[in-house]
Amino acid sequence: MYLGNRTWIAHSVLVGNIAITNTYADISQAVLQNVNISNINELTEIKKSRLTDCVIKDIKNLQIEYTSLKQCNITNYTTVNLYEQELENENVDKVPCYELIPD
Numbered sequence: 001m002y003l004g005n006r007t008w009i010a011h012s013v014l015v016g017n018i019a020i021t022n023t024y025a026d027i028s029q030a031v032l033q034n035v036n037i038s039n040i041n042e043l044t045e046i047k048k049s050r051l052t053d054c055v056i057k058d059i060k061n062l063q064i065e066y067t068s069l070k071q072c073n074i075t076n077y078t079t080v081n082l083y084e085q086e087l088e089n090e091n092v093d094k095v096p097c098y099e100l101i102p103d
Helices: none
Strands: 006-010 013-022 024-028 031-047 050-052 055-065 068-070 073-083 086-088 098-101
Touching: 006 013, 013 024
Parallel strands: 006 024, 013 031, 024 031, 031 050, 031 055, 050 068, 055 073, 068 086, 073 098
Antiparallel strands: none
16 A cells, blocks of 8 residues: 555554655654655654554655664654654654754
């Protein structure tokens, strides 16, 4: 499945071979497993969600708040802001600007 252009995902469960790409993504209170989020030029927000085995790449500005990331790869981005994160076996690579902001 492919989700593109302006994508809002809330209170949902997405599992398996799903690509979220292009201009904007806002993910809130969702569960994502094996999802590819990529090639997004606007601010991408992931809030109060649970991501497992996901790839997040080629994002210009990424903001992650109160989200559990397990075995996720985050690569090729300009800025990542992390607020109150639970990180487990994550790979955060190529970090021009990386902030871990406490509550």
